[in-house]
Amino acid sequence: MSGKIGMRIFSMLLAMLLVSVGVVPAMAMDGKTSETANLDIVDPAMLKERTPSFINELRSKGCSEEEIAEAIVNLPRVSYISGWTEEDNKRISPLLQQGREGINYSMHGEANIMAENRDSGEDLIPSGMFLFDTVFSGVNGRVYPGPMECSSGGTKYQYLTTHLGKKIGSTDNWIEIGVETVYWNPGHYYIFTYDNNDVGNEWVTHYDLTDGSRDYNFEIYVSDVEYQEGYPYMISWEGQVVRTGFVPFAEGDLNEVHEYIRDDPGSFSDVSTSYVWDSYVYYNGYGVWWNEQLDAQLANPTYLAQNETEGVYGDFYKPWWSNAYRIDTWIT
Numbered sequence: 001m002s003g004k005i006g007m008r009i010f011s012m013l014l015a016m017l018l019v020s021v022g023v024v025p026a027m028a029m030d031g032k033t034s035e036t037a038n039l040d041i042v043d044p045a046m047l048k049e050r051t052p053s054f055i056n057e058l059r060s061k062g063c064s065e066e067e068i069a070e071a072i073v074n075l076p077r078v079s080y081i082s083g084w085t086e087e088d089n090k091r092i093s094p095l096l097q098q099g100r101e102g103i104n105y106s107m108h109g110e111a112n113i114m115a116e117n118r119d120s121g122e123d124l125i126p127s128g129m130f131l132f133d134t135v136f137s138g139v140n141g142r143v144y145p146g147p148m149e150c151s152s153g154g155t156k157y158q159y160l161t162t163h164l165g166k167k168i169g170s171t172d173n174w175i176e177i178g179v180e181t182v183y184w185n186p187g188h189y190y191i192f193t194y195d196n197n198d199v200g201n202e203w204v205t206h207y208d209l210t211d212g213s214r215d216y217n218f219e220i221y222v223s224d225v226e227y228q229e230g231y232p233y234m235i236s237w238e239g240q241v242v243r244t245g246f247v248p249f250a251e252g253d254l255n256e257v258h259e260y261i262r263d264d265p266g267s268f269s270d271v272s273t274s275y276v277w278d279s280y281v282y283y284n285g286y287g288v289w290w291n292e293q294l295d296a297q298l299a300n301p302t303y304l305a306q307n308e309t310e311g312v313y314g315d316f317y318k319p320w321w322s323n324a325y326r327i328d329t330w331i332t
Helices: 009-020 044-049 053-060 065-073 086-099
Strands: 122-144 157-168 171-182 189-195 203-209 216-222 231-237 240-247 252-263 271-283 286-289 303-305 312-317 326-331
Touching: 053 065, 065 231, 065 240, 086 157, 086 171, 086 189, 086 203, 122 157, 122 312, 122 326, 157 216, 157 271, 171 216, 171 231, 171 240, 189 240, 203 240, 252 271, 252 326, 303 312
Parallel strands: none
Antiparallel strands: 122 216, 122 252, 122 271, 122 303, 157 171, 157 252, 171 189, 189 203, 216 231, 231 240, 271 286, 271 326, 312 326
């Protein structure tokens, strides 16, 4: 594997972290540059708090971007949250994927990214918020599942998920991390990742939660250090890296979305509010809060998807106590 140095994300984040430990680079002394003056940059303490510990350790040692990328590459491709095993994944993942079987499913950076028709007699309808500028290398946020109620005669499957992806030619490429609930096992919240480039192992289930009434932290990050296989990525849940691999892009489109599946013909049953909030994106070499200041710099600001005809709703707004948008999703 041969790497080429990318000179953006890790070096900038390293510089910001150095400020927090008393080493102040010239950039920090000069204040915000014209490039960042209109962006809501995440402060170093927050970046450090929400970054996987091994990355913080490497940065504290002054490791280069190439060295940090190599550390990501050398991690296991799949890890499980304590109490969950590979055998659990193999047992449950084929069942969980049934909700998406038969759909022409894609996340590729167009407003109609979620295909509607299913050969299996079921429909998928999403609500959520989307960024379509293909300039993001990751996202770090908090997700609150809520009850995520399912019913065999109504809302059968739900995926509260975040995608990062890009369509290259006619090929769709994306990675994601999310929470799934299913009608046949109520009260369980399955933590899953998906990588459509990892052929034969696209879907991985990492844990079975039983508490949807609290916030959980997640992150997707793609390095801009290029290898022969592509660009290394890591996906983490509550600070633990649960998946790594390579994607054929360093930057892509982004969303935080709630996908619902029902029979067709059929109708959805009511679903309580879930939300994703407090998210920052990796953009232009910085951690940047996802809010109206970011939108002002983009050709395509945050886009809301919902379907009032189906009773599938979404609403994003910035709470007064938060730095970033919160996206609420529900069915009624």
